[in-house]
Amino acid sequence: MTKAKKEYPLNQVHRLLQSGPVVLVTTSQKGKANIMAMSWHTVIDSDPPKLGIVLSSDNYSFKILKSTKECVLNIPTLKLAAKAISCGKSSGKDVDKFKTFGFTALPASKVKAPLIGECYANVECKVVDMKMVAEYDLFILEVVKVWIDPVKKRPQTLHHLGGDKFMVAGKVIRV
Amino acid sequence: MTKAKKEYPLNQVHRLLQSGPVVLVTTSQKGKANIMAMSWHTVIDSDPPKLGIVLSSDNYSFKILKSTKECVLNIPTLKLAAKAISCGKSSGKDVDKFKTFGFTALPASKVKAPLIGECYANVECKVVDMKMVAEYDLFILEVVKVWIDPVKKRPQTLHHLGGDKFMVAGKVIRV
Numbered sequence: 001m002t003k004a005k006k007e008y009p010l011n012q013v014h015r016l017l018q019s020g021p022v023v024l025v026t027t028s029q030k031g032k033a034n035i036m037a038m039s040w041h042t043v044i045d046s047d048p049p050k051l052g053i054v055l056s057s058d059n060y061s062f063k064i065l066k067s068t069k070e071c072v073l074n075i076p077t078l079k080l081a082a083k084a085i086s087c088g089k090s091s092g093k094d095v096d097k098f099k100t101f102g103f104t105a106l107p108a109s110k111v112k113a114p115l116i117g118e119c120y121a122n123v124e125c126k127v128v129d130m131k132m133v134a135e136y137d138l139f140i141l142e143v144v145k146v147w148i149d150p151v152k153k154r155p156q157t158l159h160h161l162g163g164d165k166f167m168v169a170g171k172v173i174r175v
Numbered sequence: 176m177t178k179a180k181k182e183y184p185l186n187q188v189h190r191l192l193q194s195g196p197v198v199l200v201t202t203s204q205k206g207k208a209n210i211m212a213m214s215w216h217t218v219i220d221s222d223p224p225k226l227g228i229v230l231s232s233d234n235y236s237f238k239i240l241k242s243t244k245e246c247v248l249n250i251p252t253l254k255l256a257a258k259a260i261s262c263g264k265s266s267g268k269d270v271d272k273f274k275t276f277g278f279t280a281l282p283a284s285k286v287k288a289p290l291i292g293e294c295y296a297n298v299e300c301k302v303v304d305m306k307m308v309a310e311y312d313l314f315i316l317e318v319v320k321v322w323i324d325p326v327k328k329r330p331q332t333l334h335h336l337g338g339d340k341f342m343v344a345g346k347v348i349r350v
Contacts, residue, residue, distance in 0.1 A: 020195015020334065042217035044229050044311050052227055052313065054219050078348075085350040132307060136219050138227065140311065159195065159334075161347065170345025172336065173253075175260040 007147065021157035022166070023073040023123075024084055025055065026105075027064040028113045033105055035097040035116065036061045037088030039160040041073070049143040051125065056137050060092040065139065069127040070111035074119035078156035078168050085164075110144045120155045122147040182322065196332035197341070198248040198298075199259055200230065201280075202239040203288045208280055210272040210291065211236045212263030214335040216248070224318040226300065231312050235267040240314065244302035245286035249294035253331035253343050260339075285319045295330045297322040 025036050040054035053073075055062050065071055076084040083101045090097065098105050104117035108124045115122040129140035159167040200211050215229035228248075230237050240246055251259040258276045265272065273280050279292035283299045290297040304315035334342040
């Protein structure tokens with residue numbers, strides 16, 4: 001699936017992220033990959049692209065990210081909703097999430113964490129600043145590579161409204 | 176319009192914000208209020224609620240926020256799209272945006288910056304941390320009061336996709 005995707009310009013990655021989609025964060029340590037669902041992220045700069053993500057220290061992925069300083073933000077769409085949310089409800093401490101939820105791990109190009117093949121976009125990131133981690137669980141990431149499904153023109157991304165409620169991306173307008 | 180709104184629980188404010196809507200940031204200094212449009216924000220904590228917002232130093236509102244340490248994030252819906260976007264394309268240095276775009280300024284309860292009456296929700300905030308402002312234009316805000324239109328059940332919020340393209344909030348699902 002990585003083969004069918006085309007590279008997306010780094011300095012346009014904010015277009016994928018600033019509307020606040022649910023993302024699946026992948027990390028990897030000692031050959032073991034993990035996935036978690038996350039909604040708290042913002043674009044911080046567009047070129048070079050930087051992101052801020054809030055990843056609570058309660059999560060299994062927190063320690064891995066702090067230690068490896070690498071992750072991928074994978075953006076799922078509506079058809080992956082059930083899997084993505086289940087993924088967010090279990091811990092990588094207990095289960096292999098790729099196997100349990102049937103996601104395909106594909107090699108990333110610049111980080112060790114894998115891409116999730118089924119997601120319509122994959123954003124490879126390196127942690128560049130951890131000054132705010134102790135106080136706010138806030139990591140500053142630099143985006144180093146972005147992959148996108150060239151066919152999916154109007155991705156039905158998921159946007160968490162709290163609890164079990166999600167808004168699905170609606171119509172696109174030009175203003 | 177503030178009268179018809181009901182108070183919304185502070186520790187649930189992330190439900191309004193984490194899906195990444197375009198917000199109109201109001202600030203006020205020496206009796207002069209300003210408005211700017213913004214999409215780069217994230218929830219940082221839910222209770223007490225903290226937000227991270229990226230407000231570029233190029234903006235007229237940047238200096239006001241840095242000096243007054245107060246703002247309101249007002250969330251517009253589809254019917255305000257044209258006004259909201261026009262608002263984002265002009266500078267408070269040159270025009271009175273409330274007057275120019277026909278927005279109603281209402282008094283906030285805990286900050287001097289006004290609420291925009293026409294927006295379906297208004298989030299009063301105080302700046303609590305500026306350590307990341309010099310490097311990333313990133314302000315940490317604490318939410319001190321939130322107002323919501325009790326009638327609007329499925330707000331058609333706007334989500335910036337880049338350039339003149341905006342996604343309008345679509346259907347709500349439970350997963």
